[in-house]
Amino acid sequence: MTEAIASRLPPLPRAFFARPTTTVARELLGKLLVRRPAGRPALVARVVEVEAYLGVRDAASHARRGPTPRAAIMFGPPGFLYVYLIYGMHHCMNFVTETDGVAGAVLIRAAAPLVGFGGDGGDRRARHPLTGPGKLCAALAITRANNGHDLTAGRDFFVADDGSPAPRRARSARIGVEYAGEWAARKLRFFDARSPYVCGA
DNA sequence: CAGCGGATGTGCT
DNA sequence: GCACATCCGCTGG
Numbered sequence: 001m002t003e004a005i006a007s008r009l010p011p012l013p014r015a016f017f018a019r020p021t022t023t024v025a026r027e028l029l030g031k032l033l034v035r036r037p038a039g040r041p042a043l044v045a046r047v048v049e050v051e052a053y054l055g056v057r058d059a060a061s062h063a064r065r066g067p068t069p070r071a072a073i074m075f076g077p078p079g080f081l082y083v084y085l086i087y088g089m090h091h092c093m094n095f096v097t098e099t100d101g102v103a104g105a106v107l108i109r110a111a112a113p114l115v116g117f118g119g120d121g122g123d124r125r126a127r128h129p130l131t132g133p134g135k136l137c138a139a140l141a142i143t144r145a146n147n148g149h150d151l152t153a154g155r156d157f158f159v160a161d162d163g164s165p166a167p168r169r170a171r172s173a174r175i176g177v178e179y180a181g182e183w184a185a186r187k188l189r190f191f192d193a194r195s196p197y198v199c200g201a
Numbered sequence: 202c203a204g205c206g207g208a209t210g211t212g213c214t
Numbered sequence: 215g216c217a218c219a220t221c222c223g224c225t226g227g
Contacts (some may be wrong), residue, residue, distance in 0.1 A: 051220070060220070062211095070211065088209035090221045107220055134221050144210095176220050 011154035055103035090134030
């Protein structure tokens with residue numbers, strides 16, 4: 001995989017995101033994140049860990065309180081980026097799912113470095129680790145300035161399928177949602193069972 | 202390796 | 215006004 005090849009792959013279309021959130025979450029495993037920050041080298045990483053947030057009925061989702069100013073984007077059309085600030089200092093990125101009017105999003109928690117992170121191909125202790133939602137956003141230069149970005153437009157940031165076989169999938173409860181009552185136990189975290197880049201937590 | 206504190210937006214009271 | 219958050223790096227034992 002090279003930057004030139006990854007950049008030429010077509011972005012996943014809106015129809016990919018316009019499906020049930022758990023389906024989108026599972027199928028995102030193994031897809032490529034292609035990031036081209038302005039004036040800086042391109043970055044490519046493979047998704048290895050995600051979580052599904054199922055909208056208004058999901059006590060762990062930011063959408064649980066309805067379309068508040070922060071969460072409104074999750075109620076809109078699919079294929080857009082929802083970025084929020086957590087604990088006052090870390091960013092987390094989500095891809096909006098479901099049809100327009102129905103809230104849903106997939107949190108991207110970890111990815112395997114492919115291009116542009118130093119020691120291409122995969123030094124686990126790379127300078128910019130992608131293991132964890134906050135570190136992933138930092139490494140890909142994603143901040144709240146990117147909130148609302150159209151992932152299907154395929155410019156600065158998009159998702160692509162390079163044709164690699166789907167990874168062996170595993171699932172578990174989501175991280176950091178203990179407050180969510182019965183929803184805390186739901187196995188809505190999906191990860192590549194064989195990847196060393198899955199977040200330990 | 203458990204514990205803790207950082208720094209701020211968000212949503213409820 | 216205020217408690218708390220889809221986290222992470224540092225500290226001390």
